[in-house]
Amino acid sequence: MTTNHLVILNELAQELKALETGIAWFSSLNPAEQGQVLRELSNYCIQAHPSQEETAESIRRAGLRPTHTPAMLIIRPGLPRQLNKIIHLPQAERIKSFRLLIALLGIADMRRRLQDCINGCNHPWHHL
Template sequence: MKTSERIINEAAQGMRSLDEAVDWFSSLDEGEQNSVLREIVLYLIQVHVTAEDGREGLARSGVKATMTPAVLIVREPILEQIGKIAGLPPNEYLKAFRVLLSTFAVADTRRRDTECQGACSHAWHNLS
């Protein structure tokens, strides 16, 4: 499992705080940050993110509701909006990361509680 995958999933499962994940993300260069944002978008697609997940994720993210990533995450269609968030300029990357990661935490928890309950073999849901 690559570092970004581990950190994203640890944060989503509460094994790492959002602030710790933000510190790690902030240490990356701009290109790496962009790759991480796009990686989270792929994870959100895989977990079938909903607009409700986006609203709850925003509430957990610490990002003001008037910031661009916050405005986008609560709009429909959600898949189009998360793609726009990953495509924001570098000065928005940190806010985008907080919003996308918090939304992933909500959506992934929902999926683990419904579809993966009890017999999950996904490596990212079985972190040690």
């Protein structure tokens, strides 16, 4: 993952860039790069420690129906295991998965910034 990719993902999660821009960027990547981006997003989501309520909210924010496969997976117990399933879904599910993981990272990281980093922090992605 390049530094540029890391910045793009965090800008999308923090809503500093429009999601449509991010989807166009993600869609332009080849399948291997898309898989790499989804893995990285999954790792960021785990590091942000989302709550069950945040995972449910991410479905709404991503614009997914509760019956979409990524949405059905993310609400199940065992978030790391479910994220692993999401990043390995078929190609046809990748845009939905990308939308969902960006939304989840955005929600959980916002909470972390407000709780843990309110008085400043050394996380470079919080200073974009």
